[in-house]
Amino acid sequence: MTQPDETPAPEILPLGADGLLVRFSTRLDDAANRAVLGFADYLDEAMPEGVVEMSTTLSSAYLRFDPDRTDRTRLAARLKALLGQTDWLSLPEEAPKRRWHIPVVFGGEDGPQLADTAALLGMREERAVADLLAHPVRVLAIGFAPGQPYLGMLPERWDIPRLQEINPQVPAGALVVAxxxxxxxxxxxxxxWRQVGRSAFKPYRAGAAEPFPLLPGDVLQFAQVSAEEFDRIERGNADGFGGARLEITE
Structure with missing residues:
Protein backbone atom coordinates (compact mmCIF):
# COMPACT_ATOMS: atom_id res chain seq x y z
CA MET A 1 0.00 0.00 0.00
CA THR A 2 1.59 3.23 -1.11
CA GLN A 3 1.69 6.26 1.15
CA PRO A 4 1.67 9.95 0.11
CA ASP A 5 4.72 12.15 0.51
CA GLU A 6 4.77 13.58 3.96
CA THR A 7 5.22 17.10 5.31
CA PRO A 8 8.81 17.90 6.36
CA ALA A 9 9.29 16.92 9.98
CA PRO A 10 9.48 17.35 12.84
CA GLU A 11 6.59 19.78 13.23
CA ILE A 12 5.34 21.50 16.39
CA LEU A 13 1.56 21.81 16.31
CA PRO A 14 -1.00 23.22 18.77
CA LEU A 15 -3.31 20.68 20.36
CA GLY A 16 -6.14 21.78 22.63
CA ALA A 17 -5.98 24.70 25.01
CA ASP A 18 -2.82 23.59 26.82
CA GLY A 19 -0.98 21.15 24.59
CA LEU A 20 1.57 20.83 21.81
CA LEU A 21 2.15 17.94 19.44
CA VAL A 22 5.65 17.21 18.17
CA ARG A 23 5.02 15.26 14.97
CA PHE A 24 7.96 13.45 13.44
CA SER A 25 6.09 11.99 10.48
CA THR A 26 2.65 11.85 8.90
CA ARG A 27 3.09 8.14 8.33
CA LEU A 28 4.39 5.35 10.49
CA ASP A 29 7.84 3.91 9.97
CA ASP A 30 10.62 2.67 12.23
CA ALA A 31 12.67 5.85 11.89
CA ALA A 32 9.78 8.06 12.98
CA ASN A 33 8.95 5.84 15.94
CA ARG A 34 12.60 5.71 17.05
CA ALA A 35 12.62 9.51 16.87
CA VAL A 36 9.51 9.75 19.05
CA LEU A 37 10.87 7.41 21.71
CA GLY A 38 14.36 8.91 21.58
CA PHE A 39 13.01 12.44 21.98
CA ALA A 40 10.75 11.34 24.85
CA ASP A 41 13.71 9.71 26.62
CA TYR A 42 15.68 12.93 26.19
CA LEU A 43 12.84 15.02 27.62
CA ASP A 44 12.64 12.75 30.65
CA GLU A 45 16.07 14.14 31.57
CA ALA A 46 15.55 17.70 30.32
CA MET A 47 11.84 18.46 30.57
CA PRO A 48 11.02 22.08 29.60
CA GLU A 49 9.64 24.29 32.36
CA GLY A 50 5.88 24.04 32.73
CA VAL A 51 5.31 20.66 31.09
CA VAL A 52 3.07 18.55 33.33
CA GLU A 53 2.36 15.56 31.09
CA MET A 54 3.98 13.79 28.15
CA SER A 55 2.79 10.81 26.15
CA THR A 56 3.89 9.21 22.91
CA THR A 57 2.01 7.89 19.90
CA LEU A 58 3.20 5.94 16.86
CA SER A 59 4.87 8.98 15.28
CA SER A 60 4.26 11.93 17.62
CA ALA A 61 4.84 13.11 21.17
CA TYR A 62 2.19 15.07 23.07
CA LEU A 63 3.09 17.57 25.77
CA ARG A 64 0.58 19.24 28.07
CA PHE A 65 1.69 22.40 29.89
CA ASP A 66 0.54 24.43 32.88
CA PRO A 67 -0.53 27.88 31.57
CA ASP A 68 0.43 29.43 34.91
CA ARG A 69 4.05 28.35 34.40
CA THR A 70 4.60 28.74 30.67
CA ASP A 71 2.73 29.50 27.46
CA ARG A 72 2.47 27.90 24.06
CA THR A 73 4.87 30.31 22.37
CA ARG A 74 7.66 29.88 24.92
CA LEU A 75 7.28 26.12 25.05
CA ALA A 76 7.27 25.82 21.26
CA ALA A 77 10.45 27.87 21.06
CA ARG A 78 12.14 25.65 23.64
CA LEU A 79 11.06 22.48 21.84
CA LYS A 80 12.29 23.86 18.52
CA ALA A 81 15.71 24.47 20.05
CA LEU A 82 15.83 20.93 21.48
CA LEU A 83 14.73 19.41 18.19
CA GLY A 84 17.49 21.28 16.40
CA GLN A 85 20.22 19.69 18.52
CA THR A 86 19.89 16.22 16.96
CA ASP A 87 18.83 14.64 13.70
CA TRP A 88 16.11 12.66 15.44
CA LEU A 89 14.95 10.90 12.28
CA SER A 90 18.43 9.43 11.79
CA LEU A 91 18.77 7.81 15.20
CA PRO A 92 20.40 4.38 14.86
CA GLU A 93 18.58 1.24 15.82
CA GLU A 94 19.82 0.16 19.24
CA ALA A 95 19.76 -3.20 20.98
CA PRO A 96 16.61 -3.45 23.11
CA LYS A 97 16.97 -2.95 26.85
CA ARG A 98 13.98 -5.17 27.59
CA ARG A 99 12.91 -8.25 25.63
CA TRP A 100 9.78 -10.26 26.34
CA HIS A 101 9.35 -13.91 25.33
CA ILE A 102 5.61 -14.58 25.06
CA PRO A 103 3.90 -17.92 24.31
CA VAL A 104 1.18 -17.82 21.63
CA VAL A 105 -1.17 -20.43 20.20
CA PHE A 106 -1.88 -19.90 16.50
CA GLY A 107 -4.83 -20.88 14.34
CA GLY A 108 -7.96 -22.84 15.22
CA GLU A 109 -10.49 -21.13 17.45
CA ASP A 110 -7.69 -19.00 18.93
CA GLY A 111 -6.61 -17.71 15.50
CA PRO A 112 -9.69 -17.94 13.29
CA GLN A 113 -8.33 -15.64 10.58
CA LEU A 114 -4.88 -17.18 10.24
CA ALA A 115 -5.86 -18.94 7.00
CA ASP A 116 -7.22 -15.71 5.53
CA THR A 117 -4.07 -13.84 6.56
CA ALA A 118 -1.78 -16.51 5.10
CA ALA A 119 -3.72 -16.38 1.82
CA LEU A 120 -3.19 -12.63 1.59
CA LEU A 121 0.53 -13.25 2.06
CA GLY A 122 0.59 -16.03 -0.54
CA MET A 123 1.84 -18.46 2.12
CA ARG A 124 0.74 -21.63 3.82
CA GLU A 125 -0.40 -21.14 7.41
CA GLU A 126 2.70 -22.80 8.83
CA ARG A 127 4.96 -20.51 6.80
CA ALA A 128 3.03 -17.39 7.87
CA VAL A 129 3.43 -18.35 11.54
CA ALA A 130 7.13 -19.08 11.06
CA ASP A 131 7.54 -15.68 9.39
CA LEU A 132 5.92 -13.92 12.36
CA LEU A 133 8.07 -15.81 14.85
CA ALA A 134 11.20 -14.91 12.90
CA HIS A 135 10.60 -11.15 13.33
CA PRO A 136 10.59 -9.79 16.89
CA VAL A 137 8.50 -6.63 17.17
CA ARG A 138 8.93 -3.47 19.20
CA VAL A 139 6.32 -1.71 21.33
CA LEU A 140 5.70 1.35 19.16
CA ALA A 141 3.06 2.92 21.41
CA ILE A 142 0.58 2.11 24.16
CA GLY A 143 -3.03 3.03 23.51
CA PHE A 144 -6.67 2.35 22.62
CA ALA A 145 -7.08 0.44 25.91
CA PRO A 146 -5.04 0.60 29.13
CA GLY A 147 -1.62 -0.95 28.59
CA GLN A 148 -2.44 -2.22 25.10
CA PRO A 149 0.59 -2.30 22.76
CA TYR A 150 0.92 -1.48 19.10
CA LEU A 151 3.79 -3.64 17.84
CA GLY A 152 5.94 -3.43 14.72
CA MET A 153 7.20 -3.05 12.23
CA LEU A 154 6.77 -6.31 10.34
CA PRO A 155 8.31 -6.76 6.87
CA GLU A 156 6.55 -4.97 4.00
CA ARG A 157 4.83 -8.19 2.87
CA TRP A 158 2.75 -7.87 6.05
CA ASP A 159 1.27 -4.56 4.88
CA ILE A 160 -2.14 -6.20 4.63
CA PRO A 161 -5.36 -4.18 4.89
CA ARG A 162 -7.80 -4.12 7.75
CA LEU A 163 -11.01 -6.10 7.42
CA GLN A 164 -13.85 -4.58 5.45
CA GLU A 165 -16.24 -5.65 8.22
CA ILE A 166 -15.54 -5.38 11.94
CA ASN A 167 -14.76 -8.46 13.98
CA PRO A 168 -17.63 -8.27 16.52
CA GLN A 169 -15.32 -9.33 19.33
CA VAL A 170 -11.90 -10.85 19.90
CA PRO A 171 -10.93 -12.13 23.36
CA ALA A 172 -8.42 -10.66 25.76
CA GLY A 173 -4.96 -11.77 24.70
CA ALA A 174 -5.92 -11.99 21.02
CA LEU A 175 -2.97 -11.48 18.67
CA VAL A 176 -4.21 -9.49 15.67
CA VAL A 177 -2.44 -8.15 12.59
CA ALA A 178 -2.82 -5.41 9.96
CA TRP A 193 -7.75 -6.44 12.42
CA ARG A 194 -7.36 -10.18 11.74
CA GLN A 195 -6.94 -12.52 14.70
CA VAL A 196 -4.17 -15.02 13.99
CA GLY A 197 -3.47 -16.28 17.50
CA ARG A 198 -3.88 -15.74 21.21
CA SER A 199 -1.67 -15.33 24.26
CA ALA A 200 -2.48 -15.43 27.97
CA PHE A 201 -0.35 -12.31 28.55
CA LYS A 202 -2.28 -9.43 30.13
CA PRO A 203 -1.05 -5.98 29.04
CA TYR A 204 -3.12 -4.51 31.86
CA ARG A 205 -3.09 -6.12 35.31
CA ALA A 206 -5.47 -4.28 37.62
CA GLY A 207 -4.26 -4.10 41.20
CA ALA A 208 -0.67 -5.03 40.41
CA ALA A 209 2.21 -2.86 41.62
CA GLU A 210 3.04 -2.24 37.95
CA PRO A 211 -0.30 -2.57 36.12
CA PHE A 212 1.26 -1.83 32.70
CA PRO A 213 4.09 -4.34 32.20
CA LEU A 214 5.00 -3.20 28.68
CA LEU A 215 6.90 0.00 27.90
CA PRO A 216 7.40 1.76 24.55
CA GLY A 217 10.63 0.42 23.09
CA ASP A 218 10.28 -3.07 24.61
CA VAL A 219 10.81 -5.91 22.14
CA LEU A 220 8.43 -8.87 22.01
CA GLN A 221 9.52 -12.27 20.75
CA PHE A 222 6.61 -14.67 20.30
CA ALA A 223 6.97 -18.43 20.73
CA GLN A 224 4.46 -20.94 19.38
CA VAL A 225 2.79 -23.36 21.79
CA SER A 226 0.19 -26.06 21.25
CA ALA A 227 -3.47 -25.66 22.18
CA GLU A 228 -2.92 -28.06 25.08
CA GLU A 229 0.08 -26.09 26.36
CA PHE A 230 -1.86 -22.84 26.02
CA ASP A 231 -4.73 -24.28 28.10
CA ARG A 232 -2.23 -25.25 30.80
CA ILE A 233 -0.69 -21.75 30.77
CA GLU A 234 -4.10 -20.10 30.93
CA ARG A 235 -5.26 -22.23 33.87
CA GLY A 236 -2.16 -21.33 35.87
CA ASN A 237 -2.08 -17.66 34.92
CA ALA A 238 -2.41 -16.17 38.40
CA ASP A 239 0.14 -13.40 37.79
CA GLY A 240 -1.24 -12.34 34.40
CA PHE A 241 2.05 -12.86 32.58
CA GLY A 242 0.77 -15.92 30.76
CA GLY A 243 4.08 -17.76 30.81
CA ALA A 244 5.95 -14.72 29.47
CA ARG A 245 9.57 -14.14 30.43
CA LEU A 246 11.23 -10.73 30.64
CA GLU A 247 14.91 -10.48 29.70
CA ILE A 248 16.62 -7.24 30.77
CA THR A 249 19.84 -6.52 28.88
CA GLU A 250 20.92 -3.12 30.24
Missing amino acids: VRQLIVFANASPTG
Whole structure:
Protein backbone atom coordinates (compact mmCIF):
# COMPACT_ATOMS: atom_id res chain seq x y z
CA MET A 1 0.00 0.00 0.00
CA THR A 2 1.59 3.23 -1.11
CA GLN A 3 1.69 6.26 1.15
CA PRO A 4 1.67 9.95 0.11
CA ASP A 5 4.72 12.15 0.51
CA GLU A 6 4.77 13.58 3.96
CA THR A 7 5.22 17.10 5.31
CA PRO A 8 8.81 17.90 6.36
CA ALA A 9 9.29 16.92 9.98
CA PRO A 10 9.48 17.35 12.84
CA GLU A 11 6.59 19.78 13.23
CA ILE A 12 5.34 21.50 16.39
CA LEU A 13 1.56 21.81 16.31
CA PRO A 14 -1.00 23.22 18.77
CA LEU A 15 -3.31 20.68 20.36
CA GLY A 16 -6.14 21.78 22.63
CA ALA A 17 -5.98 24.70 25.01
CA ASP A 18 -2.82 23.59 26.82
CA GLY A 19 -0.98 21.15 24.59
CA LEU A 20 1.57 20.83 21.81
CA LEU A 21 2.15 17.94 19.44
CA VAL A 22 5.65 17.21 18.17
CA ARG A 23 5.02 15.26 14.97
CA PHE A 24 7.96 13.45 13.44
CA SER A 25 6.09 11.99 10.48
CA THR A 26 2.65 11.85 8.90
CA ARG A 27 3.09 8.14 8.33
CA LEU A 28 4.39 5.35 10.49
CA ASP A 29 7.84 3.91 9.97
CA ASP A 30 10.62 2.67 12.23
CA ALA A 31 12.67 5.85 11.89
CA ALA A 32 9.78 8.06 12.98
CA ASN A 33 8.95 5.84 15.94
CA ARG A 34 12.60 5.71 17.05
CA ALA A 35 12.62 9.51 16.87
CA VAL A 36 9.51 9.75 19.05
CA LEU A 37 10.87 7.41 21.71
CA GLY A 38 14.36 8.91 21.58
CA PHE A 39 13.01 12.44 21.98
CA ALA A 40 10.75 11.34 24.85
CA ASP A 41 13.71 9.71 26.62
CA TYR A 42 15.68 12.93 26.19
CA LEU A 43 12.84 15.02 27.62
CA ASP A 44 12.64 12.75 30.65
CA GLU A 45 16.07 14.14 31.57
CA ALA A 46 15.55 17.70 30.32
CA MET A 47 11.84 18.46 30.57
CA PRO A 48 11.02 22.08 29.60
CA GLU A 49 9.64 24.29 32.36
CA GLY A 50 5.88 24.04 32.73
CA VAL A 51 5.31 20.66 31.09
CA VAL A 52 3.07 18.55 33.33
CA GLU A 53 2.36 15.56 31.09
CA MET A 54 3.98 13.79 28.15
CA SER A 55 2.79 10.81 26.15
CA THR A 56 3.89 9.21 22.91
CA THR A 57 2.01 7.89 19.90
CA LEU A 58 3.20 5.94 16.86
CA SER A 59 4.87 8.98 15.28
CA SER A 60 4.26 11.93 17.62
CA ALA A 61 4.84 13.11 21.17
CA TYR A 62 2.19 15.07 23.07
CA LEU A 63 3.09 17.57 25.77
CA ARG A 64 0.58 19.24 28.07
CA PHE A 65 1.69 22.40 29.89
CA ASP A 66 0.54 24.43 32.88
CA PRO A 67 -0.53 27.88 31.57
CA ASP A 68 0.43 29.43 34.91
CA ARG A 69 4.05 28.35 34.40
CA THR A 70 4.60 28.74 30.67
CA ASP A 71 2.73 29.50 27.46
CA ARG A 72 2.47 27.90 24.06
CA THR A 73 4.87 30.31 22.37
CA ARG A 74 7.66 29.88 24.92
CA LEU A 75 7.28 26.12 25.05
CA ALA A 76 7.27 25.82 21.26
CA ALA A 77 10.45 27.87 21.06
CA ARG A 78 12.14 25.65 23.64
CA LEU A 79 11.06 22.48 21.84
CA LYS A 80 12.29 23.86 18.52
CA ALA A 81 15.71 24.47 20.05
CA LEU A 82 15.83 20.93 21.48
CA LEU A 83 14.73 19.41 18.19
CA GLY A 84 17.49 21.28 16.40
CA GLN A 85 20.22 19.69 18.52
CA THR A 86 19.89 16.22 16.96
CA ASP A 87 18.83 14.64 13.70
CA TRP A 88 16.11 12.66 15.44
CA LEU A 89 14.95 10.90 12.28
CA SER A 90 18.43 9.43 11.79
CA LEU A 91 18.77 7.81 15.20
CA PRO A 92 20.40 4.38 14.86
CA GLU A 93 18.58 1.24 15.82
CA GLU A 94 19.82 0.16 19.24
CA ALA A 95 19.76 -3.20 20.98
CA PRO A 96 16.61 -3.45 23.11
CA LYS A 97 16.97 -2.95 26.85
CA ARG A 98 13.98 -5.17 27.59
CA ARG A 99 12.91 -8.25 25.63
CA TRP A 100 9.78 -10.26 26.34
CA HIS A 101 9.35 -13.91 25.33
CA ILE A 102 5.61 -14.58 25.06
CA PRO A 103 3.90 -17.92 24.31
CA VAL A 104 1.18 -17.82 21.63
CA VAL A 105 -1.17 -20.43 20.20
CA PHE A 106 -1.88 -19.90 16.50
CA GLY A 107 -4.83 -20.88 14.34
CA GLY A 108 -7.96 -22.84 15.22
CA GLU A 109 -10.49 -21.13 17.45
CA ASP A 110 -7.69 -19.00 18.93
CA GLY A 111 -6.61 -17.71 15.50
CA PRO A 112 -9.69 -17.94 13.29
CA GLN A 113 -8.33 -15.64 10.58
CA LEU A 114 -4.88 -17.18 10.24
CA ALA A 115 -5.86 -18.94 7.00
CA ASP A 116 -7.22 -15.71 5.53
CA THR A 117 -4.07 -13.84 6.56
CA ALA A 118 -1.78 -16.51 5.10
CA ALA A 119 -3.72 -16.38 1.82
CA LEU A 120 -3.19 -12.63 1.59
CA LEU A 121 0.53 -13.25 2.06
CA GLY A 122 0.59 -16.03 -0.54
CA MET A 123 1.84 -18.46 2.12
CA ARG A 124 0.74 -21.63 3.82
CA GLU A 125 -0.40 -21.14 7.41
CA GLU A 126 2.70 -22.80 8.83
CA ARG A 127 4.96 -20.51 6.80
CA ALA A 128 3.03 -17.39 7.87
CA VAL A 129 3.43 -18.35 11.54
CA ALA A 130 7.13 -19.08 11.06
CA ASP A 131 7.54 -15.68 9.39
CA LEU A 132 5.92 -13.92 12.36
CA LEU A 133 8.07 -15.81 14.85
CA ALA A 134 11.20 -14.91 12.90
CA HIS A 135 10.60 -11.15 13.33
CA PRO A 136 10.59 -9.79 16.89
CA VAL A 137 8.50 -6.63 17.17
CA ARG A 138 8.93 -3.47 19.20
CA VAL A 139 6.32 -1.71 21.33
CA LEU A 140 5.70 1.35 19.16
CA ALA A 141 3.06 2.92 21.41
CA ILE A 142 0.58 2.11 24.16
CA GLY A 143 -3.03 3.03 23.51
CA PHE A 144 -6.67 2.35 22.62
CA ALA A 145 -7.08 0.44 25.91
CA PRO A 146 -5.04 0.60 29.13
CA GLY A 147 -1.62 -0.95 28.59
CA GLN A 148 -2.44 -2.22 25.10
CA PRO A 149 0.59 -2.30 22.76
CA TYR A 150 0.92 -1.48 19.10
CA LEU A 151 3.79 -3.64 17.84
CA GLY A 152 5.94 -3.43 14.72
CA MET A 153 7.20 -3.05 12.23
CA LEU A 154 6.77 -6.31 10.34
CA PRO A 155 8.31 -6.76 6.87
CA GLU A 156 6.55 -4.97 4.00
CA ARG A 157 4.83 -8.19 2.87
CA TRP A 158 2.75 -7.87 6.05
CA ASP A 159 1.27 -4.56 4.88
CA ILE A 160 -2.14 -6.20 4.63
CA PRO A 161 -5.36 -4.18 4.89
CA ARG A 162 -7.80 -4.12 7.75
CA LEU A 163 -11.01 -6.10 7.42
CA GLN A 164 -13.85 -4.58 5.45
CA GLU A 165 -16.24 -5.65 8.22
CA ILE A 166 -15.54 -5.38 11.94
CA ASN A 167 -14.76 -8.46 13.98
CA PRO A 168 -17.63 -8.27 16.52
CA GLN A 169 -15.32 -9.33 19.33
CA VAL A 170 -11.90 -10.85 19.90
CA PRO A 171 -10.93 -12.13 23.36
CA ALA A 172 -8.42 -10.66 25.76
CA GLY A 173 -4.96 -11.77 24.70
CA ALA A 174 -5.92 -11.99 21.02
CA LEU A 175 -2.97 -11.48 18.67
CA VAL A 176 -4.21 -9.49 15.67
CA VAL A 177 -2.44 -8.15 12.59
CA ALA A 178 -2.82 -5.41 9.96
CA VAL A 179 -0.70 -2.77 8.20
CA ARG A 180 2.64 -4.29 9.30
CA GLN A 181 1.64 -4.17 12.97
CA LEU A 182 0.48 -6.56 15.67
CA ILE A 183 -1.64 -5.94 18.76
CA VAL A 184 -2.09 -8.06 21.87
CA PHE A 185 -5.55 -7.09 23.10
CA ALA A 186 -5.83 -6.08 26.73
CA ASN A 187 -9.58 -6.76 26.86
CA ALA A 188 -12.25 -8.41 24.77
CA SER A 189 -13.04 -5.91 22.01
CA PRO A 190 -14.32 -5.43 18.48
CA THR A 191 -11.60 -4.82 15.89
CA GLY A 192 -11.00 -4.44 12.19
CA TRP A 193 -7.75 -6.44 12.42
CA ARG A 194 -7.36 -10.18 11.74
CA GLN A 195 -6.94 -12.52 14.70
CA VAL A 196 -4.17 -15.02 13.99
CA GLY A 197 -3.47 -16.28 17.50
CA ARG A 198 -3.88 -15.74 21.21
CA SER A 199 -1.67 -15.33 24.26
CA ALA A 200 -2.48 -15.43 27.97
CA PHE A 201 -0.35 -12.31 28.55
CA LYS A 202 -2.28 -9.43 30.13
CA PRO A 203 -1.05 -5.98 29.04
CA TYR A 204 -3.12 -4.51 31.86
CA ARG A 205 -3.09 -6.12 35.31
CA ALA A 206 -5.47 -4.28 37.62
CA GLY A 207 -4.26 -4.10 41.20
CA ALA A 208 -0.67 -5.03 40.41
CA ALA A 209 2.21 -2.86 41.62
CA GLU A 210 3.04 -2.24 37.95
CA PRO A 211 -0.30 -2.57 36.12
CA PHE A 212 1.26 -1.83 32.70
CA PRO A 213 4.09 -4.34 32.20
CA LEU A 214 5.00 -3.20 28.68
CA LEU A 215 6.90 0.00 27.90
CA PRO A 216 7.40 1.76 24.55
CA GLY A 217 10.63 0.42 23.09
CA ASP A 218 10.28 -3.07 24.61
CA VAL A 219 10.81 -5.91 22.14
CA LEU A 220 8.43 -8.87 22.01
CA GLN A 221 9.52 -12.27 20.75
CA PHE A 222 6.61 -14.67 20.30
CA ALA A 223 6.97 -18.43 20.73
CA GLN A 224 4.46 -20.94 19.38
CA VAL A 225 2.79 -23.36 21.79
CA SER A 226 0.19 -26.06 21.25
CA ALA A 227 -3.47 -25.66 22.18
CA GLU A 228 -2.92 -28.06 25.08
CA GLU A 229 0.08 -26.09 26.36
CA PHE A 230 -1.86 -22.84 26.02
CA ASP A 231 -4.73 -24.28 28.10
CA ARG A 232 -2.23 -25.25 30.80
CA ILE A 233 -0.69 -21.75 30.77
CA GLU A 234 -4.10 -20.10 30.93
CA ARG A 235 -5.26 -22.23 33.87
CA GLY A 236 -2.16 -21.33 35.87
CA ASN A 237 -2.08 -17.66 34.92
CA ALA A 238 -2.41 -16.17 38.40
CA ASP A 239 0.14 -13.40 37.79
CA GLY A 240 -1.24 -12.34 34.40
CA PHE A 241 2.05 -12.86 32.58
CA GLY A 242 0.77 -15.92 30.76
CA GLY A 243 4.08 -17.76 30.81
CA ALA A 244 5.95 -14.72 29.47
CA ARG A 245 9.57 -14.14 30.43
CA LEU A 246 11.23 -10.73 30.64
CA GLU A 247 14.91 -10.48 29.70
CA ILE A 248 16.62 -7.24 30.77
CA THR A 249 19.84 -6.52 28.88
CA GLU A 250 20.92 -3.12 30.24
